[in-house]
Amino acid sequence: MMRDLRYGVWLLMAGGAGACDRCSWRLEYVEADDASGGSSGGVMEASSGADLTFTSSGEASMGSTSAGHSGSETASSGWTTGTSSGGAGTSETGTSGADDIAMPQPVCGDGEIDPGEECDDGNTNDKDACSDDCWAPRTVFVTKSVYNGALDGVQGADSRCISAAKSAGLSGAFKAWISGDEPSSAPALRFGSVGFRGWYVRPDGMRLARGWDGLTGEDGLLASISVTEYGSMASLFDIYAWSNTTSKGLPVGGEHCSLWSSTLTDGGIGGYMWKDSNWSEQGSQLCKYDAHLYCFQIK
Numbered sequence: 001m002m003r004d005l006r007y008g009v010w011l012l013m014a015g016g017a018g019a020c021d022r023c024s025w026r027l028e029y030v031e032a033d034d035a036s037g038g039s040s041g042g043v044m045e046a047s048s049g050a051d052l053t054f055t056s057s058g059e060a061s062m063g064s065t066s067a068g069h070s071g072s073e074t075a076s077s078g079w080t081t082g083t084s085s086g087g088a089g090t091s092e093t094g095t096s097g098a099d100d101i102a103m104p105q106p107v108c109g110d111g112e113i114d115p116g117e118e119c120d121d122g123n124t125n126d127k128d129a130c131s132d133d134c135w136a137p138r139t140v141f142v143t144k145s146v147y148n149g150a151l152d153g154v155q156g157a158d159s160r161c162i163s164a165a166k167s168a169g170l171s172g173a174f175k176a177w178i179s180g181d182e183p184s185s186a187p188a189l190r191f192g193s194v195g196f197r198g199w200y201v202r203p204d205g206m207r208l209a210r211g212w213d214g215l216t217g218e219d220g221l222l223a224s225i226s227v228t229e230y231g232s233m234a235s236l237f238d239i240y241a242w243s244n245t246t247s248k249g250l251p252v253g254g255e256h257c258s259l260w261s262s263t264l265t266d267g268g269i270g271g272y273m274w275k276d277s278n279w280s281e282q283g284s285q286l287c288k289y290d291a292h293l294y295c296f297q298i299k
Contacts, residue, residue: 108134118198127207135198138297139170140208142272144228146238149257149267149287154178154185157242157260161295168229170203170297177270177280177294179244179251180259188216188249191298200296203231216248221275225294234272234292240285241292244268247277257287270294 106114109132111122117134126132143164151157157176165174179186188194197211206223209215225241228234244256244267257267267287270280272294285291 131198137199137201140200140296141203141229142225142234143293146290146292148263150263151260153260154180164229172297173299174295175298180256186251193298202227224273224275226272239271239273240269241272241294243270243280245280247280255284263288
């Protein structure tokens with residue numbers, strides 16, 4: 001009776017290429033009886049440098065290399081799949097078992113920025129510059145300058161936030177917390193930040209809310225958005241910011257200074273000294289008067 005590999009082989013070698021002094025082999029085989037035509041299976045295993053060899057006739061051996069066949073081969077490292085035919089035209093294919101290998105998963109706090117992480121400072125302190133689930137903080141400020149309601153549209157308001165951030169040396173992309181009459185103009189859609197889970201912080205480092213859910217939640221803000229792009233307190237004489245936006249980031253209604261292009265109508269405002277929903281939706285005023293802008297880092 002001989003050990004016939006024609007019915008399918010699975011090979012496993014633990015260790016890298018060239019590390020055969022620490023190899024471990026496993027061979028599942030079918031034994032075929034040439035006389036009776038019957039067959040049975042079994043397992044061959046070896047370790048600590050044992051060789052697995054096989055010949056072109058299908059014979060296999062563990063231990064020393066098979067003699068008498070100059071073309072004998074030693075299996076390579078890694079997972080190997082064998083496919084062979086035998087018997088009455090039947091064939092079997094072995095599977096590699098790669099699905100059973102546990103791949104390393106990204107770990108927040110290991111000091112390496114993995115896919116899906118915005119930062120990784122080597123710890124899980126949630127109160128420093130990188131959250132405990134590796135989201136980088138985003139800056140929020142109220143502009144030092146004030147403007148009437150003719151802002152050249154929502155995009156004009158965004159441009160003013162970009163300029164303010166640049167003048168203060170703040171990095172990142174910024175947009176204004178302001179809405180027209182369409183949902184697409186509102187922060188909830190325009191910012192693309194609904195999935196953000198890091199901290200919103202003022203330029204002075206004060207935390208405002210944890211993620212978009214915290215920003216728009218029922219509990220309000222942890223602190224008021226009363227600090228300018230330069231990290232100083234905003235004026236107490238002009239305490240309003242143009243908004244027309246609910247604290248959920250959606251349009252309030254039609255009080256948007258004719259889509260932020262006119263001084264002849266009314267515009268919705270929020271009060272930057274408030275931490276409850278009034279920070280965003282406090283009322284309205286004539287568009288000819290001045291107000292600040294809330295500016296949010298979106299990436």
